[in-house]
Amino acid sequence: MSSEGGTQWKFPTGRGIFSSPIVAADGTIYFGSADQTFYALNADGTPRWTIPTGEIIDSAGLLDDRGRVYFGSGDGILRAADAQSGQIVWTMQADSPQSTGGFINWFEGNVALSADGTLYVPNDNFLVYAVDRDAGSVDWTYKMPDQTWSLPAVDTQAGSLYIGNNNLLPILGKNTFAIEPDGSTNWSMVSLGTVAASPLFAGAGEVVVGGFDGYARAYATADGTVLWELATRDHIYASPAELPDGTIVQPSADGTVYAVSPADGTVRWSFDAGTPLRSSPAVDADGHVYVGGGDGNLYVLNPDGSLRFAMQLIDDVRNDLNSSPALGQSAVYIGGESGEMFSVPYDWCLRPEDVGDARCITSRPTPPDGASLAWVSAFGDTLPAAPASVPGNAPITLLLAVRAGGTQELAVLDSTSLKVTLDPPAMTTVDVSGDGKFVTITPTVAFAPGPLSIEVQGSYLTGMQRAGLRLSGGQVGGSVNAKITTTVAAPSGGALDPTATYELSRLSIPLPTVMPSYNQIGFDSLHYLLGTVQSQGTHGIAWMIGAKLPAGGGPSVVDPATQAIFPMAVDLASDLATMNAASGLQVQIMSFTLPFQSFRLSLGFLPGGDAVGTAQLTGSAVCGGIPFYGPFLEQLGLCNPQTDVIRVLGAANVARRTDLATPPAAGTVTFTSTPDAITATVTGSSVLTAQHLAAILVVDAGSGLPVTLDYGTGTTRTTNADGTLATVTVPTKGVTLPAQMQVELMVDTTAVARGTLP
Secondary structure, three states: OOOOOOOOEEEEOOOOOOOOOEEOOOOOEEEEEOOOEEEEEOOOOOEEEEEEOOOOOOOOOEEOOOOEEEEEOOOOEEEEEEOOOOOEEEEEEOOOHHHHOOOOOOOOOOOEEOOOOEEEEEOOOOEEEEEEOOOOOEEEEEEOOOOOOOOOEEOOOOOOEEEEOOOOOHHHOOOEEEEOOOOOEEEEEOOOOOOOOOOEEOOOOEEEEEOOOOEEEEEEOOOOOEEEEEEOOOOOOOOOEEOOOOOEEEEOOOOEEEEEOOOOOOEEEEEEOOOOOOOOOEEOOOOOEEEEOOOOEEEEEOOOOOEEEEEEOOOOOOOOOOOOOEEOOOEEEEEOOOOEEEEEEOOHHHOHHHOOOOOEEOOOOOOOOEEEEEEEOOOOOEOOOOOOEEOOOOOEEEEEEEEEOOEEOOOEEOHHHOEEEEEOOOOEEEEEOOOOOEEEEEEOOOOOOEEEEEEEEEEEEEOOEEEOOEEEOOEEEEEEEEEEEEEEOOOOOOOOOOOOEEEEEEEEEEEOOHHHHHHHHHHHOOEEEEEEEEEEOOEEEEEEEEEEOOOOOOOOEEOOOOOOEEEEEEEEEOOEEEEEEOOOEEEEEOOEEEEEOEEEEEEEEOOOOOEOOEEEEEEEEEHHHOOOOHHHHHHOOOOOOOOOEEEEEEEEEEEEEOOOOOOOOOOEEEEEEEOOEEEEEEEOOOOEOOOOOEEEEEEEOOOOOEOOOOOOOOOEEEEOOOOEEEEEEEEOOOOOOOOOEEEEEEEOOEEEEEEEEO
16 A cells, blocks of 8 residues: 555553554544553544453454444453444453363454354353343353364354464364354364464465464365475464465564465565564565564565565563554554554655654665574664663573575574683673573673673584474584674662661563563563572572553552462662572463572662662573473473473563551561471551462571572461461471571561570
C-alpha cells in the first residue's frame, strides 16, 4: 500500500504490549496490555473506551460482523463487548486448572471465528473451547496435552480448524492438531518443541506452521503428512503469512525473514534483520511485508525481500516489538514492550517531508562475510560497537554471527578453543552458552576504572548434526578474532544504602532467545524487594523476596504467599554492589520452575543511595536438575553438552523505595534446632501473616555467608488464633550445617530478631 494520509502517533499504556491490535472499518484500534486493560482507540490515537480485567492481556481479540469484540485475559475470563461503547455483553469463565489437569487458566491463545459464527478460544488450562458467540455458552471442549497459545486457523469451507500446542515432549503427546467442527480429531502430529505459532491455511491447500525446534512445516490437510520442512537457525515463535503470489513468509527468532515456495519449501529470498523476530508478519495487497523486530524497528519489505524502509519506534532499552502488526486504511499499527501502541502511515519514511526523520532507515550496508562477535546489551540488543562506558561489575556478553554469501549460517562457538585476554589483566570467569551462540565474561573482582581492552580468539563449528535445535558433532568452520575496547566508569561517589529497601521489577531475560518467547510477559510482571541484612566493610548479606501489585493499584507490596525467598552474599566496591544468591533462585517459566544454581546481580549507586536504574543479571542451572522439563531444555539445545548447564543473561529495573513501612514488632523470639529443621517461636507477636512475610535466615558464623537452604518452598509457618505469627520453620534435613550459626528472623526484608545456634 502506498496511499497518502494517516497520522504517526503513539499511545502509552501502563505495561508492555505483547498482543496484536485489531482494526475496525471505522479506524478504531482494539488491543490489550499487560497493565490488565483492554483498549479501544480512535483512529487519531485518542482513547474511546477501556475495560479493566483482573490480569494481564497478551492475546489478540476478535472483531466480528455484528459489532462485537471478543477477548480473553489472564484472569480466565472471555469477554464479549459492544465495539462502539465497550459495554460488556457476556462473560465466560474458563474451567479451573485443578479440574482440567492444567496449571493456570489464562486465555493466551487468540480468538478465532468459524463460518457458522462459532468462537474457538484456546486456554492455558489444556482446553480449547467452542463457544456460542450469542450467549457465551460452551458447545464443546477439546483436551490438549499442554497450554495453547496458538490461534486456530479455520477452513471456512470444511469447518475444520488447525492449531498448535505448547506440548514440550513427544512422550506426552502431540502438538499440532486438525480438529473437526464437532470437536473430534482428524489428525495430530508432533515436533520437538512447543508450537506457539498460529498455522496458516495456505492457498495451495496445505497447513504451514513453525515450532520451537526451529522448523516450519507444511502439512497435508487431509492426513497431516509432512510435505516439506524449512530449517532455521533458532526457534520459531512467529506465525507465517502468504504473499499475493502464494509465497510463504516465515520470520524466525534467528533474525531472518524467509520467503519460501509453497510447493516444496525452497527459499526464494531471505531478509536478515539481525535481531530476534517474534512478530508475525502482515502482508498488504501489494505484497509488502510488515514485521516488528526485537530491536524496536518496524521493518517493511518489498515483495522481493528488499528493504522498503525500517523505522525505530522505541528508543527505550525495553524495545522488543513482539506484537504483530495490524493493517488499517492508511496506517499500520503495532504494540511494543515499552507499553506503547504505534501508528505508522504506510509511506511515512518515503514521503519527501519525512525523509529527514532520523528514525527512518531506507537502506543499510550488508554485513561482510566471515565470523564476528558483537557486544550484546543486558536487554538483548546487538550493538554496532561496545558502549563508551560500562560498570566495573557488569558481565560482558558477545554474540556470534557467521555470514557466507551475504546470509547467516548456523554456527556455534568451539568452547574448548576460546581464549580471552584482557588489558589490563583482571580476574574473570568465561562461559559459553549451552547453545554455543554467546560468550559471557564476568569479573570476579570489579574491573578497575579506566580503559579496558577485550580480545577473544577461537574457532567456530559448522556442519553439526541436528535433532530440532539440539546440535552435535560438526567441524571447525573457521576462526573468530575480536578485539573490543571500552572504558570502565569511574566511581560516582555513591554507595549502597544498607538501611534502604530496593525494588527490582520488569525482569528481562533476552538470552537465550527462547526465554522471552516462553515468558516475556511473565518476567515483565515480576516484582522483588531487596534489603540489606548485614554490611561490614566490603561484604554483606542481602535478603530478596517476591512482591506483588495490590488489587487497588499503586506500587508493589510484600507478597505474603511468595516462595521467592533467598539470601545473597554481597561484595561492595565503592559505588558498586555485586550480589550472588548462595541458594540459587527459582523462576516460574510457563508451567515449570527453573531453579538457578547460581544467580548474580550487579548494581550501581548514585550519591545518596539511589540505584543507577538497571541491575544486570546472569544465572545458570543444571538441566538435569530441573524437574520434568530438563530433558526438554536439553532437546532445545540450550544446555552445554559437556556440563549440562544452561546460562541466561538479563536485566531488571531497580529503584529505591521510601514508602515501605517498618515491619511491626516481632515480640519475644526463641530459636531452636532439630536434626531436620530450625524453628523460631514467637511470643507476643504483632506480625500478621496475611500482610507480612516471615522467614528464617541462617548464616555461617565463621565465613559470614548465608547457608544454602530451601528458604522459599521449604519454609513453613503457624499462626495464632488472631492471625499473628506463632512459629517459622526452615528445613535443614540433608544439609551439612556449620559448627556455629547465626540465625535471623526476617519479616519482609528486615531482620527483627537474632540468635546463635551450635
